[in-house]
Amino acid sequence: MPLYVLLITAFVFLLVSAASYFFVKKKVFLFSVLLFYSCSVLLSHLLLLNHPVIFYIIIALLVAFPIICLIIFVFDVYRALFCIDTSFVFVVVWLLMPALFVVNLIIYVVNVIYA
Amino acid sequence: MPESSKKIFISAGDTSGDIHGANLIYSLLEKDPEIKFYGLGKENMIKAGLHCLHDMSTKSLMWLHVLAEISSFYKMKKDCIYFLKQEKPCVVILIDYCGFNFYVAKAARKLGIPVIYYVTPQLWAHGPWRVKKMKKLVDKLLVVYPFEKPFYDNAGIPATYVGHPLFDEICKIGIDEGVVSEIRDRHGETVVSLLPGSRKQEVVRLLPLFLQSATVIHEKNSSVRFVVSCSEEQHYNLIDSIVKEYELPCEIIIGKVHEVIKASDLCIASAGTVTLQIAYYLKPMIIVYKVSPFLYFIARPFFVTPYIGLVNKLSDKMIVPERLMYRNDFAWLAEQAFQLIADNRKKQTCVEELTLLVSKIGKPGASEHAAEEILKLIDSA
Numbered sequence: 001m002p003l004y005v006l007l008i009t010a011f012v013f014l015l016v017s018a019a020s021y022f023f024v025k026k027k028v029f030l031f032s033v034l035l036f037y038s039c040s041v042l043l044s045h046l047l048l049l050n051h052p053v054i055f056y057i058i059i060a061l062l063v064a065f066p067i068i069c070l071i072i073f074v075f076d077v078y079r080a081l082f083c084i085d086t087s088f089v090f091v092v093v094w095l096l097m098p099a100l101f102v103v104n105l106i107i108y109v110v111n112v113i114y115a
Numbered sequence: 116m117p118e119s120s121k122k123i124f125i126s127a128g129d130t131s132g133d134i135h136g137a138n139l140i141y142s143l144l145e146k147d148p149e150i151k152f153y154g155l156g157k158e159n160m161i162k163a164g165l166h167c168l169h170d171m172s173t174k175s176l177m178w179l180h181v182l183a184e185i186s187s188f189y190k191m192k193k194d195c196i197y198f199l200k201q202e203k204p205c206v207v208i209l210i211d212y213c214g215f216n217f218y219v220a221k222a223a224r225k226l227g228i229p230v231i232y233y234v235t236p237q238l239w240a241h242g243p244w245r246v247k248k249m250k251k252l253v254d255k256l257l258v259v260y261p262f263e264k265p266f267y268d269n270a271g272i273p274a275t276y277v278g279h280p281l282f283d284e285i286c287k288i289g290i291d292e293g294v295v296s297e298i299r300d301r302h303g304e305t306v307v308s309l310l311p312g313s314r315k316q317e318v319v320r321l322l323p324l325f326l327q328s329a330t331v332i333h334e335k336n337s338s339v340r341f342v343v344s345c346s347e348e349q350h351y352n353l354i355d356s357i358v359k360e361y362e363l364p365c366e367i368i369i370g371k372v373h374e375v376i377k378a379s380d381l382c383i384a385s386a387g388t389v390t391l392q393i394a395y396y397l398k399p400m401i402i403v404y405k406v407s408p409f410l411y412f413i414a415r416p417f418f419v420t421p422y423i424g425l426v427n428k429l430s431d432k433m434i435v436p437e438r439l440m441y442r443n444d445f446a447w448l449a450e451q452a453f454q455l456i457a458d459n460r461k462k463q464t465c466v467e468e469l470t471l472l473v474s475k476i477g478k479p480g481a482s483e484h485a486a487e488e489i490l491k492l493i494d495s496a
Contacts, residue, residue, distance in 0.1 A: 024416045080247035083217035087242060090413050 003046060007108055010039040014101050021090075033070075033097075037063055040100050047107045062100040066093045121147075122204040123489075124228075125154040126195070126219050128171045128212030130313045130346065131388050133157035135234055135280040135482070136210050138287070140164055142486035153198060154208075155191065168194050188215060196222045203228065205493050209253075210234050220252035229496055233257040233485055234280070239266045240428070241417045246270040255492055257485045260429060261476065275488050278481035281391050286479040290373050298378035301366070302340035305456060307332065308375045309365075310393075311354075312385035313346040318353060320405045321385050324443055326361045328383070331449035332456070333363055339456065341365040344375045381455050383448065386423045386437070394426045395477050399455045399465040402427070402437035403448060411441035426472060434468035 013036035020028035041063060048055040069089035076086040123143070127136040137159035140152055144164065152165045157172050169191045192215070199207070199222055207223040209216040213236035220230045232253045238245050239262070249256070249272060256267050256274040267274035298306065309329065311321040322343070329341050345354050345367050358365050368375050372392065376382055382393045386404040393400045402424035406414065422428040424437040436451040438444065455462055 018412075022412060022415055077244045080245075080251050083221050083248070083252070085214065085242060085245060087414075087417055094409070094413060 003043065003108060003111075006039050006043040006046070007104065010036055010043060010101055010104065013039060014097060017097065018094075021094075036097065037067065037100075040104055043104050044107070047104065047111055058100070058103060062096050062103065066096040069093055121149050122151050122153060122202055123206055123208060124195075124199060124202075124204040124219075124223070125152055125156065125160070125165065125208045125210070126212070126216055127154075127156050127160060127210035128215060130157065131281075132210040132212055132234065133159045133171070134284055136160045136165070136208075137163040138280055138283050138482040139208070139210075139233065139485055139489075142482040143489065146486055146490055153202065153204065155195070168198060191215070192218050192222075195219050199223055199226055199228060205229075205496065206231060206489060208233055208489065211236060217248060217252055224252055229254045229492055231255045231257060231489055231492060233277075234259050235263065235267075239263065240420045241414070243419055246272070255488070257488055259481060260425075262429070275484075277484035277488065278478060279391060279476060280481040280485070281388055282395065282477050283479045283482045285373065285392065285395055288373065290377060291371070294371055294374040295378045298342060298366075298368070298374065302342065302364075302378075303338065305336070305339045305381075306342060306379045307339055307381045307383065307452065307456070308342045308344055308379035310344045310372070310375075310382055310384040310389050312387055312389070315350060315353065317385050318350055318357075321403065322354060322357045323360075324403065324405055324440070324445055324448065325383050326358065326363065326365070327443060327445035328448035328452060329363055329365070330361055331445065332452050335449075335453055336456065342375050342379065343367045344372050345369045346372055381452060383452060386425070386439075388425070390425050390435075394469045394473055397466050397469050397473065399462050399469075400426075400435050401448060401451050401455070402435060403440060404438075405440040405443075408441040411439070426469065429476060430468060430472050434472070435465055 013032045016032040017029060017036055020032055041059065044055055044058050069092050073086045073089045076082050125136055127133050133156050136156050140160060140163040143150055153168065154165060155169050155171050156165050156167055157170065161167050207219060207228050207230045209220060209230065209232045211234045223230045230253045235256050235258055238249065250270055253272065256272055257277045258264055258267065258274050259277065259279040261276055264274050264276045307329065309325040311318045311325060332339055341363055343354055343358060343365060345351050348369050351367065351369055354367055358367060376393050376396050376398055379398055382398050382400040384390055384393060384400055384402055386402050390400060390402055404423050420428055422437065423439045424435060426435055427433050427437055438447060455465065
């Protein structure tokens with residue numbers, strides 16, 4: 001599969017995630033977030049085959065961290081674990097999701113230029 | 116009753132919380148002058164007799180601004196926990212300010228100290244799932260709006276409706292009619308007051324929007340005069356610098372919110388408790404709140420009530436115009452303001468609805484009822 005297809009697919013799922021979040025469609029949001037991260041991780045992996053360290057840094061900061069934030073929020077909603085209002089995790093999530101897409105886009109463009 | 120049972124820990128962070136806290140202290144002292152109060156508050160609570168562990172005057176922060184103050188909040192939390200451990204007060208009373216007060220509640224519950232929440236955070240508006248936290252951390256709620264009681268009853272938290280302490284404050288302080296007539300004499304026929312809120316961030320976000328719409332109103336009707344209410348003296352310079360950017364007949368009045376409202380024909384206000392004050396004086400108003408587009412996007416899914424204004428929520432219908440904005444929609448604001456100034460029928464309908472609302476909720480006695488409930492809980496503990 002050409003890499004640009006993955007890039008476009010990730011972008012589409014990013015938009016669907018944003019729309020479903022805004023209009024509170026929980027199932028669509030979870031589904032599209034899952035697909036966005038799947039596409040983005042696969043894309044990063046394919047783009048950074050020769051740079052595993054950068055790949056793992058991206059996964060840790062831009063994938064694992066926001067997903068952990070979302071899991072914490074879900075646990076907090078159901079179990080009231082923290083004193084603080086954990087809804088602020090969405091600020092982190094919505095900063096890092098587009099950041100992941102932009103990072104992939106930059107790496108893709110750099111790859112195309114130097115190919 | 117042992118000496119330790121006469122100590123009450125009380126915590127408030129906002130200006131309005133400080134005023135309600137002070138009134139509660141006065142009411143409790145009236146019933147039992149032996150009680151000693153410790154905790155967090157501002158000048159009003161200190162004046163009422165609070166032994167203040169930390170002055171909260173500079174700590175009315177919102178959203179991410181809290182991060183800049185995180186070390187001082189950590190120290191405050193540590194000091195509160197140390198105090199609770201050492202002094203074992205008979206009860207902990209929390210007033211609004213849930214971002215910090217939930218930590219105090221958690222510490223108190225761990226030590227077996229009963230926790231009462233007075234003026235609860237507006238969980239019914241944005242974050243009903245947080246009611247579980249409340250249930251975990253609090254023994255009793257003293258709620259200030261009638262619709263809050265069923266909301267908390269359904270969640271299984273003991274709640275008592277005591278009324279809104281704002282109306283105690285209004286009755287207690289009275290109003291300086293001299294200032295009201297001075298404002299009216301100085302500004303003539305139509306006075307529009309701009310009330311951007313007590314927090315610095317609110318002033319920065321809302322005042323330019325209010326002044327832009329004021330410019331449009333003034334272009335349409337040059338007899339309209341504007342008054343900006345500055346509730347915190349420390350914000351005067353900031354407000355003054357913003358107002359000077361606009362060439363408007365506009366006066367800034369410090370600390371006379373009630374007089375400013377009473378002298379006004381129309382109030383343009385930030386969504387908050389001030390809207391109840393405006394309702395009390397039966398003045399038509401427009402309620403506005405503004406956030407950045409990013410925060411609007413983040414926060415929008417969490418709003419579960421269709422209203423941002425308390426008066427609309429309490430009436431369960433749109434009795435005054437309101438809008439949550441993420442851009443400078445000053446044209447809408449100016450249009451609504453102009454209609455309420457020029458259209459007498461619309462103005463009259465608005466006043467009638469406010470009259471009906473105030474007849475239901477605008478009675479004093481909240482602080483006294485709250486004090487009774489608190490003493491009942493202390494006696495039963």
